[in-house]
Amino acid sequence: MTLRSRTAVTLQQAMAETPTLARLGRMAAESTARLAVVRPLLPPGLRELVRPGAAQESDWCLLVPHNAAAAKLRQLAPALLAALRSQGHAVETLRVRVARPSP
Numbered sequence: 001m002t003l004r005s006r007t008a009v010t011l012q013q014a015m016a017e018t019p020t021l022a023r024l025g026r027m028a029a030e031s032t033a034r035l036a037v038v039r040p041l042l043p044p045g046l047r048e049l050v051r052p053g054a055a056q057e058s059d060w061c062l063l064v065p066h067n068a069a070a071a072k073l074r075q076l077a078p079a080l081l082a083a084l085r086s087q088g089h090a091v092e093t094l095r096v097r098v099a100r101p102s103p
Contacts, residue, residue: 009068028055030055031053032052033089034052034060034089034091035050035062037087037089038080038083038084040081041076041079041083043072044089046069046072049064049069049098050063050064050073051064053097057090058072058091058092059092059093060093060094060095061096061097062094062095063099064096064097065100066098066100073096077094077096081094
């Protein structure tokens with residue numbers, strides 16, 4: 001029986017060697033960059049509740065823990081989209097999803 005030795009690789013190495021992981025890494029970085037643009041526009045009580053979700057070409061999702069936060073984000077959506085566009089992010093649709101924290 002032949003044993004293969006496996007060497008540990010860093011996350012950066014794995015992402016560089018795997019196209020799927022590289023794509024996910026780019027999407028995560030884009031989502032984080034978009035959140036950095038809109039976070040200053042959010043009310044102070046909402047800033048820490050909002051998490052970045054999936055970022056695709058012209059679509060972005062924000063995750064919040066409850067319906068009240070989702071409703072407020074939906075009210076702010078036009079201003080958030082305008083801020084994103086002014087910073088060069090071509091976001092046309094902002095989706096808000098309630099993602100309840102796990103216990």
